[in-house]
Amino acid sequence: MTQLISWLSILIRCKNNIQEQITPLLKTLNQPQPNHGIGAGGDPIKQIDLAAENAIIHTIKKHKISFTLVSEESGVKEYGETPQEHYVTADPIDGTTNLMRGIPFYATSIAISTKPTLNTIHTALVADLTHGIIYTSQKGKGTYRNNQKITPSKTTSLEEAVIGIDLNTYKIQKIAPHLTDLIQKTKHIRHLGANALELCYVADGTTDAFIDIRGKLRTTDMAAAWLMIKEADANITTPEGKPLNVKLDPKQKVAFIATANQKIHKTILSLIKPEKETE
Numbered sequence: 001m002t003q004l005i006s007w008l009s010i011l012i013r014c015k016n017n018i019q020e021q022i023t024p025l026l027k028t029l030n031q032p033q034p035n036h037g038i039g040a041g042g043d044p045i046k047q048i049d050l051a052a053e054n055a056i057i058h059t060i061k062k063h064k065i066s067f068t069l070v071s072e073e074s075g076v077k078e079y080g081e082t083p084q085e086h087y088v089t090a091d092p093i094d095g096t097t098n099l100m101r102g103i104p105f106y107a108t109s110i111a112i113s114t115k116p117t118l119n120t121i122h123t124a125l126v127a128d129l130t131h132g133i134i135y136t137s138q139k140g141k142g143t144y145r146n147n148q149k150i151t152p153s154k155t156t157s158l159e160e161a162v163i164g165i166d167l168n169t170y171k172i173q174k175i176a177p178h179l180t181d182l183i184q185k186t187k188h189i190r191h192l193g194a195n196a197l198e199l200c201y202v203a204d205g206t207t208d209a210f211i212d213i214r215g216k217l218r219t220t221d222m223a224a225a226w227l228m229i230k231e232a233d234a235n236i237t238t239p240e241g242k243p244l245n246v247k248l249d250p251k252q253k254v255a256f257i258a259t260a261n262q263k264i265h266k267t268i269l270s271l272i273k274p275e276k277e278t279e
């Protein structure tokens with residue numbers, strides 16, 4: 001029955017429902033926020049994260065589909081009689097800090113898979129919630145930005161490249177030695193604060209690479225964007241250059257290098273020193 005479900009249209013409905021639910025909450029952000037405890041991913045849960053997650057659950061339930069939700073907020077939850085049929089891996093709001101501060105760069109990220117593994121994802125959506133941009137992807141069918149097929153950049157020179165690096169970690173002293181050679185040779189470094197969207201920027205050629213070697217990013221944050229990268233024919237590997245193959249679980253952490261093309265991938269891999277050389 002799986003093939004009869006139009007996951008793409010359901011994901012777009014999820015995104016529309018999220019936007020409807022969070023719009024009134026955006027006006028209350030300067031008021032004291034209720035305490036909802038710590039989410040499955042380890043961050044404090046905000047009311048707006050919960051509203052977005054509920055919007056996803058309600059939308060999928062409306063279609064009478066059994067599924068297992070793998071979410072940054074509630075963890076793993078089963079719905080319906082045959083929840084192992086579909087896995088819905090979601091970061092309802094990626095970039096909540098940006099949202100709370102009024103920085104217009106945050107997204108919804110949802111990936112559908114047949115098993116709780118990255119490489120069984122077949123349909124995904126990442127929606128930039130402030131700019132009206134939706135990235136969608138289906139296995140074997142490419143990646144689209146607002147219905148236009150996208151391709152990554154052909155930039156190979158670090159002089160010209162715009163490279164995103166997530167440096168948000170208390171263990172910066174441990175990871176900095178791996179990155180200094182790359183940072184020194186790169187003219188334009190960015191970090192915008194919503195990793196799912198930053199990966200989509202690599203897929204559509206807005207930037208040329210996005211690097212997160214902290215080992216603390218959750219798979220819920222990058223599952224949907226992983227398919228965007230793969231289907232746009234961009235690259236994503238471990239920092240050692242191996243294929244990423246991880247479980248979809250709120251506690252599963254991931255480190256990766258995502259790039260626009262093979263040439264810049266090789267250049268970046270050669271500049272990021274393997275762990276053992278600096279220890």
Ligand SMILES: [Mg+2]
Nearest residue numbers: 072091093094
């Ligand atoms: Mg989140």
